[in-house]
Amino acid sequence: MKAEVLKSILIFTDGACSGNPGPGGWGAVVVTPEGEVKELGGRDDETTNNRMEMLATISALKLIRNRKEKVFLYTDSTYVIRGITQWIWGWRKKGWVNGEGQAVANKEMWEHLFQLVMERGSEGKIEWLYSRGHIGTPGNERCDEIAVAFSQKKYVPLYEGPLLQYSIPIYDLPENTELPEMKPKTEKKQAYSYLSQVGGIVYRHSDWASCERRVKGQSGAKFKKAMSASDEGKILADWGLSVNTEIKE
Secondary structure, eight states: OHHHHHTSEEEEEEEEESSSSEEEEEEEEEEOTTSEEEEEEEEEEEEOHHHHHHHHHHHHHHHTTTOOSOEEEEESOHHHHHIIIIIHHHHHHTTSBOTTSOBOTTHHHHHHHHHHHHHHTTTTOEEEEEOOTTSOOHHHHHHHHHHHHHHTTOOOOOOEEEGGGOSSOTTOOOSOOOOOOOOOOOOOOOOSEEEEEETTEEEEESSHHHHHHHHTTOTTOEEEEESSHHHHHHHHHHTTOOTTOOEEO
């Protein structure tokens, strides 16, 4: 693949965020087939790591918008890779709602990235490649350095010039670019009951809706979800009641 990469545009991107959300930064390195390198970077005072990863990718692709060579893009963000190659088709079909029925986060950025990808067509195809972070891959390490510096408001000189004078061995590419397996979603444990206390009288509810109806608008009302029978006793104790307090159904 190395020979093909040399004839194509090579991109590394990375994002960083302190606090998530919090202050963040992003970095990218773009190398053209004719041997020119340009580093990019920026920051945001209040953002997330995912947004910084996306902004790095969007910024790099905007830079080469008018070039139609094939692109090899390395990122350590599984969010970016899976989002643009897998998830986005379902999101668009469902009106930007995810599998849980919630609005897709960062919709405007996904739309922008999707537009940039579609504009390239088959001629300017992008190979989305996973580069595991912090294992010594020069391109990834450099992007991380840029992103972290920007997130901390530290000055970092961005290189622009010939590859022959670039100090980073950018073509030392990772051998393994397979995406790690997705962690299975943990199922939410079913509540044992919902307790409500209004005027000193405690009721047990089988669902949150009925519990909410009882306490809504009631001054001094208390309510809590119990995960087991013993949990109910702890809740009563927290409310200053005896564990033998009658619970009405």
